[in-house]
Amino acid sequence: MTATGSVGSATVDVLTVGYAEERVAGTVTLIRDGALVIVVDPGMVAHRSVILDPLGALGVTPEAVTDVVLSHHHPDHTINIALFPNAKVHDFATTYEADIWTDREPGAFDLGDSVRLLPTPGHTDQDQSTIVRTESGIVVLTHLWWTAEGPADDPFSHDRAQLRASRELVLELAPSLIVPGHGAAFRPDPTTPI
């Protein structure tokens, strides 16, 4: 990844849009960056077909997924990891592959040429955001927002200042699109809660 705002070559396809109401489902997203086929947050959904059918429609088999990225460790974003038998799994600090546990250097991690993982604590202490450079700008996948509306004060957050700092860090990247944890992708604007 080079300068902020420069275009990249990755593509982003939201597989299913999450919600957090009486029922809970996470937003699940596919990123393709060169040879990398990445699923972000394969968590709770009404049925696994909600993930697998749109993936198949994009020409991707579960076996072809090379990497799974977790925004954080709540089960609504992790419970379907095992759908992808060949994938390395990346949380905020560690990469897991088969029986190999590899702690990464602290800080940002370039997963691919156009995909960067950035620690963004706030919702939990173990959150990260996925920063993707596409032809149409920066796309950020993150649980710092559940939906475009926030919530402004995340009820899970132990540290409001930390949540705000991470939100500001993401907004400073001037993303063209944010893919939140439980809602549709949105373009940040001055009403976006920080």
Ligand SMILES: [Zn+2]
């Ligand atoms: Zn969570």
Ligand SMILES: [Zn+2]
């Ligand atoms: Zn969640």
